Amino acid sequence: MSTIDHLTLRRPDDWHLHLRDGDMLRAVLPWTARDFARAIIMPNLVPPVVTGADAEAYRARILAALPEGADFTPLMTLYLTEATEAEDVARAHASGLVTAVKLYPAGATTNSASGVTDFARVQGVLERMAEIGLPLCVHGEVTDPAVDIFDREAVFIDRVLDPLRRRVPGLKVVMEHITTSQGVDYVKAHPEHLGATITTHHLVINRNHILAGGIRPHYYCLPVAKREEHRLALRAAATSGDARFFLGTDSAPHTDPAKLQPCGCAGCFTAPNTLPILAHVFEEEGALGQLEGFASLNGSTFYGLPPNEARITLTRGAPDLPGQIETPDGPVTVFDPGFVPNWHVSARSSC
Template identity: 40%
Template sequence: MVDEIVIDSPLDMHAHLRQDEMLRLVAPLTSRSWAGVMAMPNLSPIVDSPAAAVAYRAAILEAAKEGSDEPFEAYTTLYFQTHYTRDFLADAKPHILSIKFYPRGMTTNSSHGCDPADPGVYDVLASMEELGIPLSVHPEAEGYYHDREELFGKFVRDWVRRFPKLKVILEHLSDRHSVALLDLPNVHATITPQHLMTTGNDWFGPPFNPHLYCMPCVKRPEDRDALLQACFSDHPAKIMAGTDSAPHTEDRKVACGCAGVFSAPIAIQLYAQVFASAGKENMLQAFLSDNARRIYGITPPKRTVRLVREPFAIPSSYGNVIPMWAGGTLEWSIKA
């Protein structure tokens, strides 16, 4: 049994750091254990220009200083819009890591999203392919909530057929049917802790647990098992850590049912528990860092995170945000 795991420069390639007061809470909690994070652009207003991306990165890095003196990087994204021109994207490329596609109305702050069948989408994708800008996707289409990710697969297949050099990253993979999309040469994915560790019974109950409710929702045991198999044997080089850590205040989670699981401060330990339980500790470095470096072509800040097999009590809250499995105990702790 392995009792210590050392990770070089862990990267969270999908996280929601929010803005203003919530950013000031979340960014330090993130920078304490991660070397870098890719921040999503669904703010208010949305991040839809190079200037907005630069300003958001600066705000993240400033807030993150309160969490750690260790090196930390914030990678930013643009919110996909059909009016982006090639020249606009060329100007934006040095300041972003990807462009995030939100289907309209499918998740938090997605009212500015696009119809994936809109012909205008193709023009933007063609320019992204030419310029080598990756496409990050929230892969859900209109339909019964449990089937939305599977239903989006037809758009992914169409885009990959039309744009074979476009790098596509399926965010927060949750469905066993979507795993087959990783067979396509230019498709990659991020996976969250909750989708690897829980099933629909854990959030739907009884009793209902709003702090495990997210979009796409956690699904059947067969879906969880397919994701684990994809990580460990079927597609290990194509999958990265992406927590989709998405904080909401406790009142909004409980009263409004806002979608999002907050895991940023404990996510590395959660992933370690998944991999160690399967005897796959040797694959954790690639999942938490190496794959992202290769897929996105980045060199993160040098940083070492040491995990030891010691119980860690998850706080009941971080400020006014309730984390995943609040009050529970993890098998792994992070040591300085």
């Protein structure tokens, strides 16, 4: 069988990214900006990015932190709270400032305390979003402490997501960072106005990676990685060519001191090595030909944006990437896939 050694794709986009703020923003942004043309920027800062004015100020801070000559567009989101005003959301959308609104069930994940508890209170905003065609990105886990953490995504689909989509039928929804076969199946069964992002790390790890043979905080993220059968379902979906599945890295940097402690933060930092890992995974699945769709085309189609004209080339051979990056607050460990990727990014062209 002949193998190929070079792969040129349209420049990818990241449809779910945490850039943080301040020193951390300055440390992590260059890693995304070198490989990705655009990214959906998560609004879970402290305090969160709630209003159009907040998003405008955050976008300015991101643009100011970009390295000289970078070609990167942040696509801003608003953090949905029970006090969010439909009018403010509509204005932010009409001006082109905001690409999506983010729903965090209150307490579901990192910095989600201001999220939604009573979904009836956001009905008006969701109806307005459906009218104007503004997508809702959803962190899909229930927060009911009685529900096992490994079941929280599947239960969310039945208890919250499906009823919500029925109450607001025209609303475009992105199920963010799906981790289960139930998530995959729900997308496949509901072709209308529904897509899902899949992270790099959930294509690589299952729950054994976190817990077997010692506890490994760098593999702890939310939603938590599930059984192997779910990882395989995610790999099948990502490499299937089905355009409703697209890349959202959920690259979520935390310093090592914040992760390696008795109550460590959730999140994997995958921005630097996502593309080498994805090429490796897609090749393992015999699906290198689907990588461009997953990483560079399907997301922009879902969001109704044009694909990127610039190209990126991957070449066979291990990448030369750091295991950690330094920030003034401490080092941030780059996600270790447990293998040396067979591919590295060898060229980045502007057209």
